[in-house]
Amino acid sequence: MRIILNIIWLVFGGLWLALLYVLAGIICFVLIITIPFGIASFRIALYALWPFGSTTVDRPTSGTFTLVGNVIWLLVAGIWIAIGHVVTAFAQAITIIGIPLAIANLKMIPISLMPLGKRIVPVDEAGNYRYGYAPDPYQGAQRYPR
Template sequence: MKTLLNVIWFVFGGFVLALGYFLAGIVCCLLVVTIPWGIAAFRIGTYALWPFGRTVVDRHERPGVATELGNIIWLLVAGIWIAIGHVATAIAMAATIVGIPLAVANIKLIPVSLFPLGKRIVPSKSLLPTYSH
């Protein structure tokens, strides 16, 4: 099911979203000082290509001052605008019953687009507890 949702997502918005994140990543890496944001943009871009079956988790127990400051700068410069784009796209996708899972995936992208530093993207299965005998 997640493969089918990922293909539909890719065709109806994921590819364009990912291109936007990749373009932002290239610009940030060219400016050298903003390389951490560029790396984060590439990471989010790959997540935006295939969001179903993956989730975002915190990278560290407690983020450092540099991570928090970087996230605040990102929020003010780009994060708010990206989040507004995700909300607008989610509303458009939710207009149809078929688009509701896609709208949910768009909403799922908002937290990482607002505060990308200190996050990592992992398969959803890895969050399940493992038991060994």
């Protein structure tokens, strides 16, 4: 089901949304001082391509600079991007097929508001990250330092 929803999402807006996030990332890289925001924009662009089956979790190692960066992002771009996601979600929710797409659009609001200090992971592994365990293919689950 995730594959079908991801294909429908890609055709009905996901590709354009991802391209806009890539464009924002390129602009952030050109401005040099905003490179961390560009990296976050590229991360969101990948999430915008295939949102079904993925979720966001907080990175426990985030610090003060992440908080300051998120506040700057929120004031400069985050609010406007979130408003765009809400408007698009309302437009998609008009049809029955569009309701899951609208939910996916609403699911992207938290990461569009504060993208720094977030990690995009498969839904199946999200519990490991939320409880401080990260899967390591070589040593099993490792606990993050707190």
